[in-house]
Amino acid sequence: MAEVLVLVDSAEGTVKKATFELLTAARALGEPSAVVLGVPGTAAKLKDQLAEYGAAKVYVAESDDIAGYSVAPRAEALAAVAALASPAAILISSGPENKEIAARLALKLTSGVLYDAVGFDGDGNVTQSIFGAAITVQSKVTTGTPIITVRPNSFTPEPLAGAAEELAVSVEVSSGAKQAKIVSSVVEAKSSRPQLADASVVVSGGRGIGKAENFHLIEELADSLGAAVGASRAVVDAGWVDHQMQVGQTGVTVSPQLYVAVGISGAIQHRAGMQTSKTIVAINKDAEAPIFEIADFGVVGDLFQVAPQLTQEVTKRKG
Amino acid sequence: MNIVVLVKQVPDTEGDRRLDPSDNTVDRPAVDGVINYIDEFAIEEGLRLKEEQGGTVTILTVGPERATESIRKALSMGADKAVHLTDEALHGSDAIATAKAIAAALGTVEWDVAIAGSEATDARGAVVPALLAEVLGVPQLTQARKVTVDGSTITIERITDTGYETVEGSTPAVISVIEKINDPRYPSFKGIMAAKSKPVSVLALSDVGLDAGEVGLANAWSQVVSFENAPPREAGQTVKDEGNGAAAIADFLVAKKLI
Numbered sequence: 001m002a003e004v005l006v007l008v009d010s011a012e013g014t015v016k017k018a019t020f021e022l023l024t025a026a027r028a029l030g031e032p033s034a035v036v037l038g039v040p041g042t043a044a045k046l047k048d049q050l051a052e053y054g055a056a057k058v059y060v061a062e063s064d065d066i067a068g069y070s071v072a073p074r075a076e077a078l079a080a081v082a083a084l085a086s087p088a089a090i091l092i093s094s095g096p097e098n099k100e101i102a103a104r105l106a107l108k109l110t111s112g113v114l115y116d117a118v119g120f121d122g123d124g125n126v127t128q129s130i131f132g133a134a135i136t137v138q139s140k141v142t143t144g145t146p147i148i149t150v151r152p153n154s155f156t157p158e159p160l161a162g163a164a165e166e167l168a169v170s171v172e173v174s175s176g177a178k179q180a181k182i183v184s185s186v187v188e189a190k191s192s193r194p195q196l197a198d199a200s201v202v203v204s205g206g207r208g209i210g211k212a213e214n215f216h217l218i219e220e221l222a223d224s225l226g227a228a229v230g231a232s233r234a235v236v237d238a239g240w241v242d243h244q245m246q247v248g249q250t251g252v253t254v255s256p257q258l259y260v261a262v263g264i265s266g267a268i269q270h271r272a273g274m275q276t277s278k279t280i281v282a283i284n285k286d287a288e289a290p291i292f293e294i295a296d297f298g299v300v301g302d303l304f305q306v307a308p309q310l311t312q313e314v315t316k317r318k319g
Numbered sequence: 320m321n322i323v324v325l326v327k328q329v330p331d332t333e334g335d336r337r338l339d340p341s342d343n344t345v346d347r348p349a350v351d352g353v354i355n356y357i358d359e360f361a362i363e364e365g366l367r368l369k370e371e372q373g374g375t376v377t378i379l380t381v382g383p384e385r386a387t388e389s390i391r392k393a394l395s396m397g398a399d400k401a402v403h404l405t406d407e408a409l410h411g412s413d414a415i416a417t418a419k420a421i422a423a424a425l426g427t428v429e430w431d432v433a434i435a436g437s438e439a440t441d442a443r444g445a446v447v448p449a450l451l452a453e454v455l456g457v458p459q460l461t462q463a464r465k466v467t468v469d470g471s472t473i474t475i476e477r478i479t480d481t482g483y484e485t486v487e488g489s490t491p492a493v494i495s496v497i498e499k500i501n502d503p504r505y506p507s508f509k510g511i512m513a514a515k516s517k518p519v520s521v522l523a524l525s526d527v528g529l530d531a532g533e534v535g536l537a538n539a540w541s542q543v544v545s546f547e548n549a550p551p552r553e554a555g556q557t558v559k560d561e562g563n564g565a566a567a568i569a570d571f572l573v574a575k576k577l578i
Contacts, residue, residue: 103446179488258577313569316569
């Protein structure tokens with residue numbers, strides 16, 4: 001049976017949920033093989049987790065150059081694995097850096113690439129959602145090995161025992177791929193909250209919050225739901241929160257199971273980044289706010305009352 | 320320093336954007352064309368580098384004839400001149416072909432850095448800068464929130480999941496910037512007037528040595544097979560808070576098995 005390569009995303013020895021989604025989705029296209037790219041020793045920590053979600057093989061392409069130089073070495077290493085495996089398709093979770101890897105890989109393999117898929121079938125028909133989720137598109141790769149980047153939360157991970165047979169792939173990073181040197185890597189605020197891009201639940205705050213000092217209301221509600229924290233552009237522009245938390249057309253696009261919009265009017269700019277969320281809840285004092293047009297459940301009221309009360313109610317129900 | 324800024328004209332996101340059903344491509348004339356939002360930040364960064372390092376800023380646009388309007392706007396911010404690669408054969412090009420076209424156009428000018436916005440609001444692929452670096456075989460310094468130039472060494476701060484990386488490469492290099500990098504200036508009246516007479520070199524594929532077989536809809540490595548308007552999201556329930564709004568939300572979440 002043809003193999004399907006799934007690029008593994010991990011952090012500190014833990015495979016990310018998005019990878020399990022792809023290992024699950026890959027089954028429709030062929031036999032899933034996980035690909036671990038990293039510094040020596042990365043794969044050893046991940047193998048068992050990959051086995052739990054059906055990886056038949058785990059290709060291990062490790063080199064210090066992968067952490068030493070930006071993006072290009074990973075595209076090269078993945079191309080080397082593809083040359084070995086001759087896969088039916090290559091699946092990569094959508095993210096800023098991952099899409100760059102996918103694109104450079106596409107050029108190396110003379111293969112078409114489709115970005116930000118929200119679904120696909122066994123025949124390689126890929127579904128994409130464009131123009132702020134206004135239009136749904138069916139696309140297909142017509143040249144080479146289909147490379148598909150997939151939005152997190154598009155598939156549900158289903159555990160399945162896999163052999164996870166380890167295959168080491170030797171990585172010789174060319175000098176051409178070492179032109180962008182990573183001089184240092186800085187970890188900033190270490191958060192125990194989920195990452196915005198692939199969280200199942202997101203709570204976002206908007207201009208209605210009033211000032212930076214009030215943003216804790218959003219954080220507390222998020223924590224009660226085990227959610228990631230997001231923000232509208234107005235809040236980011238005002239400097240109340242970091243740019244990385246911006247949800248919207250020029251920020252992160254999310255598609256979680258649950259999106260809670262607090263004090264957000266729901267302008268097109270913002271909706272473009274979240275309107276494919278499975279369930280949307282909105283709290284806003286303005287009954288005319290556009291957010292209510294797309295909310296599954298909305299409360300017109302004072303967020304300074306409703307948000308903390310909701311935090312309490314959620315905590316109580318989860319109790 | 321020879322600074323090139325890549326500018327794309329895109330359909331205004333506030334407009335009713337659509338695909339042309341005759342060939343499933345972006346229907347550009349359907350909506351006003353504007354400078355891609357993040358490209359304004361790229362232009363600003365180019366101007367800032369020129370103020371710091373000396374040299375020239377050239378706007379480079381690959382796009383249909385109507386992109387001229389966006390090129391003039393970019394010039395009115397203070398860029399010196401422009402190159403406009405426009406050719407019917409480019410219609411329907413995918414990101415890969417676009418990168419090849421930009422690379423070919425860059426071949427007609429002297430350049431040390433090519434600065435792009437990280438992502439365009441139409442296709443939102445956010446990959447052309449990376450592809451351009453791959454095609455040209457030059458350093459990829461993308462998603463920068465800060466750019467520093469020291470002679471021929473370019474250093475950027477690039478945002479990561481957990482913080483940021485400092486990445487360094489030598490010119491010629493491809494740079495892309497994110498919103499966080501700066502605050503784009505508004506064109507002055509003087510700038511708008513001056514833009515009218517700044518030189519715009521209009522090139523066709525044959526002028527840049529790129530074969531039509533490498534670009535365009537028929538030669539793309541993927542195709543849009545079909546499309547439809549997404550079903551409008553229906554409004555659910557909305558209640559006025561009379562002290563019980565939060566409880567109502569919680570009940571709703573429990574009923575949906577979300578908590």
